[in-house]
Amino acid sequence: MANLEDFRVGSGQSDVGVGHGKDVFDNEAHQIGVADIKRVIDYTDLPVIIKGIQTPEDALLAISAGAQGIWVSNHGGRQLNGGPASIDVLQGIATAVNHQVPIIFDSGVRRGSHVFKALASGADLVALARPIIYGLALGGAQGVTDVVNHLNHEFKITMQLAGTKTIADVQQTSLVK
Numbered sequence: 001m002a003n004l005e006d007f008r009v010g011s012g013q014s015d016v017g018v019g020h021g022k023d024v025f026d027n028e029a030h031q032i033g034v035a036d037i038k039r040v041i042d043y044t045d046l047p048v049i050i051k052g053i054q055t056p057e058d059a060l061l062a063i064s065a066g067a068q069g070i071w072v073s074n075h076g077g078r079q080l081n082g083g084p085a086s087i088d089v090l091q092g093i094a095t096a097v098n099h100q101v102p103i104i105f106d107s108g109v110r111r112g113s114h115v116f117k118a119l120a121s122g123a124d125l126v127a128l129a130r131p132i133i134y135g136l137a138l139g140g141a142q143g144v145t146d147v148v149n150h151l152n153h154e155f156k157i158t159m160q161l162a163g164t165k166t167i168a169d170v171q172q173t174s175l176v177k
């Protein structure tokens with residue numbers, strides 16, 4: 001893609017067996033760091049949010065590079081299958097980030113109570129992937145609407161049962177492990 005030509009790096013000879021030597025999968029391109037984040041930020045006027053953050057250290061590195069948001073998430077599970085569950089690392093990352101930038105969370109959100117727990121663990125926004133895709137596959141646009149409505153309904157019930165009236169109330173809730 002023409003827009004990505006400037007980002008071609010490395011020898012093009014991958015030795016990790018993924019992508020068979022195409023640039024973006026090149027071994028050297030796997031060592032993405034602060035300089036790469038700064039380069040993307042310089043390249044665009046859009047806000048840059050770093051996805052796949054799993055440690056407080058990486059969150060702070062991304063913020064120091066100028067990231068305007070952190071996305072606590074996995075990478076699809078097919079790469080490092082033994083990585084931690086994102087919900088287990090969320091609270092530690094949120095404590096370290098300390099509201100410097102918004103935190104988006106996804107990975108395994110299936111019920112309204114999961115949305116509640118993610119917000120109470122430090123997320124500002126909760127995202128979904130597979131439930132939306134399943135809804136789309138089963139029922140098209142209506143299927144997606146149904147999935148979102150169902151989660152909203154469950155989330156509201158959880159809010160009521162927990163005695164919380166607003167999202168801010170949810171975010172101030174203490175969870176017991």
Ligand SMILES: Cc1cc2nc3c(=O)[nH]c(=O)nc-3n(C[C@H](O)[C@H](O)[C@H](O)COP(=O)(O)O)c2cc1C
Pocket residue numbers: 051052073074075076077106107108109127128129130131
């Ligand atoms: C088949 C598949 C491939 C994915 N590939 C990537 C990827 O290449 N990079 C990435 O950051 N996340 C990837 N993800 C993770 C999603 O972007 C998203 O974070 C995750 O699916 C959210 O969790 P949920 O599906 O449980 O809602 C992938 C997810 C799936 C299901």
